[in-house]
Amino acid sequence: MxxxxxxxxxxxxxCSYCIREKHPCDMSEETLxxxxxxxxxxxxxxxxxxxxxxxxxxxxxxxKALEYCRAKSVETGMRFDCKMTTNGTLLDAxxxxxxxEHGMVIGLSFxxxxxxxxxxxxxxxxxxxxxxxxxxxxxxYLPDSIAMATICPDAVPYYSDSVxxxxxxxxxxxxxxxxxGHKVSWSEEKLEELRAELEKTAKFLGEIYLKxxxxxxxxxxxxxxxxxxxxxxxxxxxxxxxxxxxxxKGDLYPCTSFIGDKEYYLxxxxxxxxxxxxxxxxxxxxxxxxxxxxxxxxxxxxSCGCAxxxxxxxxxRVSPLQCAYxxxxxxxxxxxxxxxxxxxxxxxxxxxx
Ligand code: SF4
Ligand code: SF4
Numbered sequence: 601m602x603x604x605x606x607x608x609x610x611x612x613x614x615c616s617y618c619i620r621e622k623h624p625c626d627m628s629e630e631t632l633x634x635x636x637x638x639x640x641x642x643x644x645x646x647x648x649x650x651x652x653x654x655x656x657x658x659x660x661x662x663x664k665a666l667e668y669c670r671a672k673s674v675e676t677g678m679r680f681d682c683k684m685t686t687n688g689t690l691l692d693a694x695x696x697x698x699x700x701e702h703g704m705v706i707g708l709s710f711x712x713x714x715x716x717x718x719x720x721x722x723x724x725x726x727x728x729x730x731x732x733x734x735x736x737x738x739x740x741y742l743p744d745s746i747a748m749a750t751i752c753p754d755a756v757p758y759y760s761d762s763v764x765x766x767x768x769x770x771x772x773x774x775x776x777x778x779x780x781g782h783k784v785s786w787s788e789e790k791l792e793e794l795r796a797e798l799e800k801t802a803k804f805l806g807e808i809y810l811k812x813x814x815x816x817x818x819x820x821x822x823x824x825x826x827x828x829x830x831x832x833x834x835x836x837x838x839x840x841x842x843x844x845x846x847x848x849k850g851d852l853y854p855c856t857s858f859i860g861d862k863e864y865y866l867x868x869x870x871x872x873x874x875x876x877x878x879x880x881x882x883x884x885x886x887x888x889x890x891x892x893x894x895x896x897x898x899x900x901x902x903s904c905g906c907a908x909x910x911x912x913x914x915x916x917r918v919s920p921l922q923c924a925y926x927x928x929x930x931x932x933x934x935x936x937x938x939x940x941x942x943x944x945x946x947x948x949x950x951x952x953x
Contacts, residue, residue, distance in 0.1 A: 601638070601641065601643050601647070601844070602639070602646075602647035602648075602649070602842060602843040603635055603638065603639050603647070603648055603649070603843070603845070603846050604648075604651045604843055604844065604846065604856070605627065605648055605655075605665070606627070606651050606653065606847050606848055606859075607626065607627050607632075607653070607655045607657075607658040607848065608626045608627065608652050608654070608655070608657050608848060609621065609622060609623040609624075609625040609626075609652070609653050609848055610622055610623065610624055610625070610626070610652070610653045610654070611652060611653040611654040611657070611687070611722075612654055612657065612689060612690070612721060612722060613654065613719060613720065613727070614720060614724075615719045615720070615750075616718040616720075616752065616783065617718055617750060617781065617783050617784050619781040619782070619783065619857075619910065620652075620653065620856075622653065625848045625849070626657075626658055626661075626848055627658065627661060627846075631848070631849065631850040631869060631870075632665055633668060634850060634869035635846045635850065635869045636669050636672065637672075637869075638869050638873075639669070640669075640676055640680075641872075643678075644678060644679065645678055645679040645680070645681060646669065646672070646678055646680050646681075647681045647683075647843075648669065648680075648681075648682045649682070649683045649684065649685065649843070650662050650665075650682070650683070650684040651684070651685055652685075654686065654687050654689070654690070655684055655685070655686055656686050656687075657690065659695060662684070665682075669682070670702070681705075682702055682703070682704045682705075683706065684699070684704060684705075684706050685706075685709060685748070686706065686708060686709065687709050687727075688708045688709065688710060688731055688734040688738065689721075689730060689734065691737060692737075693737065693741070696737065696741035696742065699741070699742065700741050700742055704742070705742075705744070705745070705746075706738060706742055706745045706746070707745070707746045707748045707775075708731075708735060708738055708748060709748050709749075709750070710731050710735060710748065711750060711751075711755055711758075711762070712747070712749050712758065712761075712762025712766055713728075713758040713761050713762045713765050714749070714754075714755035714759075715727055715728040716728045717752065717754050718750070718752050718754070718755060719731075732769070735769055735771075739769070743770070743772070745773075746771070746773040746774065746775060747766045747773070747774045747775070748774075748775045748777070749774070749776050749777070751776055751779060751794070752784050753779075753784060753785065753790040756790055756793045756794050756797055757793070757797070759794065759798070760797045760800035760801040762776075763776065763801050763804065763805075767813070767815055771815075772815055772816065773815075773816050774815075774817045774818070775817070775818040776817065776818065776819065777818075777819075778794075778925055780910050780911050780921075780922075781910050786921050791925070791928070794925075795928045798820070798928065798932045799935075801817075802820060802933070802935060802936040802939075805817065805820065805821075806936055806939045806943075809947065809951065810940070810943055810944060810947070819929045819933070820932065820933045820936055821951075821952070823929055823933035823934075824952050825952050826898075826899045827899060827934070827937065828937075828952045828953050829952075829953070830898075844866065844873075846869060847859055849868075850869040851865065851867075851868045852865070852866040852868055852869070853865065854878075854881050854882075854905070855906040856906060857906045857907075857909045858909065865877070884905075884916070886916050887902065887903055888902050888908070888917055888918045889917075890917075890918065896926065896927065896930055899930055900926045900930070901922075901926065902918045902922070902923075902926065907922065908922075
C-alpha cells in the first residue's frame with residue numbers, strides 16, 4: 601500500500617500560502633519502521649512518499665527507511681517505490697546519489713521566477729538563487745524530477761515566464777497549481793490575469809512542441825490527455841483508499857487536510873487501519889451535486905476531497921474558485937490541443953494518446 605510519511609511537522613521555510621501547522625514534532629525511528637511494515641502489509645507493492653514539513657530535515661530517517669524497505673522488498677518479493685516532495689534547500693550530492701540508487705522520484709517545490717514572492721526562509725531571507733542551484737544539481741542526478749510550482753495571486757504575473765524558465769533549466773515535467781486555502785484570496789481580476797498567462801503559456805507550448813520538445817505540464821497537457829483517453833474512474837478521489845498520510849506520531853488519516861479531525865481518524869501504524877472507518881470514509885467521496893449535469897464533469901478535478909475541504913469545508917462541495925479555474929484550464933488546453941492537432945496530427949497522437 602501507499603503511505604505519505606510526514607517525517608516532521610517542522611520546516612526551515614515559511615511560505616506565505618502554507619497551511620501546515622509547524623510544530624517541533626518529528627517521527628521516531630520506531631514509528632518509521634512500523635509505517636514501513638504497514639506499507640508492506642498488503643498488496644503487491646509498497647510505496648512511500650517522504651513528506652513534511654520539510655522531509656530533508658530528517659535525512660537520517662529517510663536513509664533508515666530506504667535501507668529497511670530494500671531488505672523488506674527482498675524478503676517479501678514485493679516491489680518498493682519511493683518518492684519525496686521537498687522544498688529543495690537541503691538537497692546535496694550525497695543524498696541525491698542515494699536517491700538515484702533507490703529510484704526515488706523527487707518533486708521539487710519551486711515557484712520558478714516567483715520563488716521570492718511567497719517562498720522565503722523562516723527568517724524572511726530569499727531562496728530563489730539557492731533553489732536555482734539546487735534545481736540544476738537535482739537534474740544532474742535525477743533528470744526526470746518534477747518542478748512543482750504553487751501559484752498564489754501575487755505570483756500570477758510570473759506564470760508564463762516561469763514555465764519558460766523551467767523548460768530552459770532542463771525540467772521535462774512541471775506542475776503549476778493554484779494556491780488554495782484560507783491564506784490566499786483570489787479576485788475576479790486575478791483570475792482574468794491568470795487566464796491571460798495560461799494563454800501565453802499555451803502559445804509557448806505550441807511553439808516548442810512543434811519543434812519536438814520533450815516537456816509536459818500539468819494542468820494543460822493533463823487536460824488534453826484526459827480528453828483523448830476519456831474518463832478514468834481510477835483518477836477519482838478515494839479519500840485514503842490509495843495513499844494515506846502518516847503523522848509524525850503514527851496516526852492515519854484519509855488525506856493531509858483531514859489530519860487532526862477525529863471523525864476521519866483511520867487508526868495508527870501500531871494498531872493498524874480501522875478498515876470499517878476507511879470503507880465509510882472512502883464511500884463519502886462523491887461527485888459534487890452541482891457538477892452532475894456539467895459537460896466538463898469527467899475532465900474536472902471537482903472530486904478532490906482534500907482541495908474541496910480546504911476551500912469549502914466539505915469534501916463534496918467544489919468552490920466557485922475551483923470551478924472557474926477548471927473551466928478556464930479546459931478551455932485553454934482545448935485550444936492548445938486543436939492547434940497542435942491541426943499543425944501536426946501525428947505529433948498530437950504520439951504525445952497525448
Ligand atoms: S516548504 Fe512546504 S511545508 Fe515548508 S513552509 Fe513552504 S509549503 Fe510549508
Ligand atoms: S467545471 Fe465546475 S460545475 Fe463543471 S464539473 Fe467542474 S467544478 Fe463542477
